[in-house]
Amino acid sequence: xSVLVAVTGWDVAHWVERFQRLLPGRTVVxxxxxxxxxxxxxxxxxxxxxxxxxxLPNLKAIFSLGAGVDHLMNDPHLPxxxxxxxxxxxxTARMSEYVVMHALMVLRQQRRYQKQQAETVWLDDRDQPAxxxxxxxxxxxxxxxxxxxxxxxxxxxxxSGWSRSAHLIDGVACFSGEDGLKPFLAQxxxxxxxxxxxxxxxxxxxxxxxxxLAQDGALPKPVLxxxxxxxxxxxxxxxxxxxxxxxxxxxxxxxxxxxxxxASPLWHHPRVVVSPHNxxxxxxxxxxxxxxxxxxRMEQGQxxxxxxxxxxxx
Amino acid sequence: xSVLVAVTGWDVAHWVERFQRLLPGRTVVxxxxxxxxxxxxxxxxxxxxxxxxxxLPNLKAIFSLGAGVDHLMNDPHLPxxxxxxxxxxxxTARMSEYVVMHALMVLRQQRRYQKQQAETVWLDDRDQPAxxxxxxxxxxxxxxxxxxxxxxxxxxxxxSGWSRSAHLIDGVACFSGEDGLKPFLAQxxxxxxxxxxxxxxxxxxxxxxxxxLAQDGALPKPVLxxxxxxxxxxxxxxxxxxxxxxxxxxxxxxxxxxxxxxASPLWHHPRVVVSPHNxxxxxxxxxxxxxxxxxxRMEQGQxxxxxxxxxxxx
Numbered sequence: 127x128s129v130l131v132a133v134t135g136w137d138v139a140h141w142v143e144r145f146q147r148l149l150p151g152r153t154v155v156x157x158x159x160x161x162x163x164x165x166x167x168x169x170x171x172x173x174x175x176x177x178x179x180x181x182l183p184n185l186k187a188i189f190s191l192g193a194g195v196d197h198l199m200n201d202p203h204l205p206x207x208x209x210x211x212x213x214x215x216x217x218t219a220r221m222s223e224y225v226v227m228h229a230l231m232v233l234r235q236q237r238r239y240q241k242q243q244a245e246t247v248w249l250d251d252r253d254q255p256a257x258x259x260x261x262x263x264x265x266x267x268x269x270x271x272x273x274x275x276x277x278x279x280x281x282x283x284x285x286s287g288w289s290r291s292a293h294l295i296d297g298v299a300c301f302s303g304e305d306g307l308k309p310f311l312a313q314x315x316x317x318x319x320x321x322x323x324x325x326x327x328x329x330x331x332x333x334x335x336x337x338x339l340a341q342d343g344a345l346p347k348p349v350l351x352x353x354x355x356x357x358x359x360x361x362x363x364x365x366x367x368x369x370x371x372x373x374x375x376x377x378x379x380x381x382x383x384x385x386x387x388x389a390s391p392l393w394h395h396p397r398v399v400v401s402p403h404n405x406x407x408x409x410x411x412x413x414x415x416x417x418x419x420x421x422x423r424m425e426q427g428q429x430x431x432x433x434x435x436x437x438x439x440x
Numbered sequence: 441x442s443v444l445v446a447v448t449g450w451d452v453a454h455w456v457e458r459f460q461r462l463l464p465g466r467t468v469v470x471x472x473x474x475x476x477x478x479x480x481x482x483x484x485x486x487x488x489x490x491x492x493x494x495x496l497p498n499l500k501a502i503f504s505l506g507a508g509v510d511h512l513m514n515d516p517h518l519p520x521x522x523x524x525x526x527x528x529x530x531x532t533a534r535m536s537e538y539v540v541m542h543a544l545m546v547l548r549q550q551r552r553y554q555k556q557q558a559e560t561v562w563l564d565d566r567d568q569p570a571x572x573x574x575x576x577x578x579x580x581x582x583x584x585x586x587x588x589x590x591x592x593x594x595x596x597x598x599x600s601g602w603s604r605s606a607h608l609i610d611g612v613a614c615f616s617g618e619d620g621l622k623p624f625l626a627q628x629x630x631x632x633x634x635x636x637x638x639x640x641x642x643x644x645x646x647x648x649x650x651x652x653l654a655q656d657g658a659l660p661k662p663v664l665x666x667x668x669x670x671x672x673x674x675x676x677x678x679x680x681x682x683x684x685x686x687x688x689x690x691x692x693x694x695x696x697x698x699x700x701x702x703a704s705p706l707w708h709h710p711r712v713v714v715s716p717h718n719x720x721x722x723x724x725x726x727x728x729x730x731x732x733x734x735x736x737r738m739e740q741g742q743x744x745x746x747x748x749x750x751x752x753x754x
Contacts, residue, residue, distance in 0.1 A: 216570060219570075219571060219596050222595075223544055223547065223548060223571065223595060223596070224548065226540070226544065226595065227541060227544035227545060227548060227550065230537055230540065230541035230544070231541060231545075231550075233537065234537060234538065234541060236541065236545075239715050239716070239718075240554075240713075242716070243707060243713070243714045243715075244708075246702050246707050246708075248698075248699035248700055248716045249716060250716040250717065250718040250721070254718075254721075256530060256533075256723075257533060257537065277594060277595065280591060280594045281536075281537060281540065281591065282533050282537070384562075385562035386562055388560050393557060393560050394558075394560075399554075399557070400557045401553050401557075402553070402556070402562045402563060402564040403564065404553075404564040404568075407564070407568075409570075
């Protein structure tokens with residue numbers, strides 16, 4: 127009854143050591159190591175190579191080491207076993223910190239005042255709109271989207287949400303489906319993207335969508351904050367919308383290609399903010415503990431938490 | 441029954457016009473204009489010249505056009521009439537926006553990631569502490585301090601407060617008086633100063649106080665955020681503490697001399713953030729409305745709101 131660690135881009139040895147510590151008495155092995163495939167009951171994955179989990183006859187479950195599971199969807203040979211995501215309260219709090227911080231920096235024109243400091247300029251023409259006059263629209267109403275909406279509301283912003291399926295959230299105007307998208311965008315000054323990446327959402331943040339944002343808001347121009355997945359966005363379109371004046375700023379934590387290539391014009395565009403996909407990160411130990419708890423639940427016959435609907439894609 | 445507008449540094453004509461509009465049927469005059477001193481019943485002041493309100497025999501009240509009233513305390517000839525401050529919900533919200541934004545920028549190392557973007561560096565070593573491991577201590581537990589504490593708590597920070605007199609606030613460790621200051625500082629990683637400026641608090645943010653901040657916290661070094669009054673701080677001491685390593689960053693919205701002189705080393709210190717005393721500003725119309733409402737209350741025999749205790753100084 128072994129646990130297989132199948133990660134790329136992360137330090138495998140650290141993860142093996144971590145799970146060994148968290149699951150005393152069990153054997154923890156790394157993908158490609160020396161083990162009997164029939165001994166593997168659980169796989170923990172972060173971007174495992176496609177097909178690498180397909181020849182494990184006794185596999186019972188796959189645990190994504192992140193909140194996103196799009197990395198699993200790219201594997202056409204993914205075994206037909208339950209898949210769970212990580213839902214970590216710390217990760218949720220992190221994401222809201224990022225969203226609230228950037229929304230406040232836009233509201234309070236923080237980049238303007240930083241520039242003024244660099245230029246030794248003391249100037250305050252007090253033309254900042256009130257938070258309640260700035261409408262933040264959150265796309266994606268899962269755990270992350272709802273927590274961000276709560277905290278944006280506490281800070282005084284007017285908020286609304288959009289999701290594929292209908293939601294009801296106290297005090298939040300909720301839009302849904304294809305029909306709800308245009309009206310949602312038309313009343314949004316700051317668009318916060320926290321969608322999962324699925325075949326339906328891939329490339330969704332394109333010129334057509336961005337041009338649908340409110341052009342009559344209290345901010346000079348609408349602003350995009352994408353902290354979801356890079357695959358959601360069309361970067362050529364984002365740059366075009368910044369140039370043609372339909373978009374004021376783009377605050378991006380995720381990119382079509384990560385790390386963002388040095389040649390990307392996003393790096394040095396004066397109205398683009400780049401962060402290295404760190405809006406929300408979990409402490410590795412916290413992730414390990416959550417996965418170890420899931421294995422414990424399974425062995426005690428309890429239902430797994432945070433199951434992924436593979437057909438829906440998240 | 442006239443209203444006298446006595447302001448310096450602000451556009452007097454705009455304020456006269458505003459009060460004329462808000463107080464139809466009343467005469468509104470500017471200090472130094474052509475009026476009978478006996479006709480003045482109310483004065484609205486922002487930094488009026490000392491002595492300029494002393495020869496108004498029928499003056500009934502003075503209305504500060506700001507939350508702070510230290511500008512009135514400098515007038516030894518201030519008439520002995522009720523004085524009120526502005527307590528504007530918008531101003532309170534503004535101040536909390538500033539405090540929460542800067543606390544989050546410290547927590548999330550926003551300046552580091554801005555620098556990395558400028559240098560085309562994609563690097564995330566994920567060494568950011570959790571908000572709950574960062575202790576924010578707020579000095580001053582009036583309306584502004586309490587609102588900031590609420591919102592910092594919502595964002596996940598551990599919070600405490602210090603005030604001259606004892607306070608009880610749900611979920612907040614409150615320290616008070618001279619005896620409480622050292623223990624308060626010793627458990628504070630981010631010090632937020634929202635104190636009123638009085639003879640007791642002048643120059644209080646000095647080297648001795650700053651060296652008392654926690655040196656064992658989750659941040660590399662303690663951080664100062666002063667959004668109260670510049671007179672609270674000793675800028676020579678702040679710079680010395682940044683240099684000797686007892687202070688990590690100073691985020692200052694207020695200064696001993698404002699505008700901050702171009703020669704001040706604060707402008708270009710790599711660990712100082714300067715903003716032009718705009719952390720919390722009210723819309724002039726909102727201030728005007730609040731003062732007009734106070735005049736209405738007085739004439740209807742209702743008690744004035746937000747009275748200043750002149751002996752206490754705030």
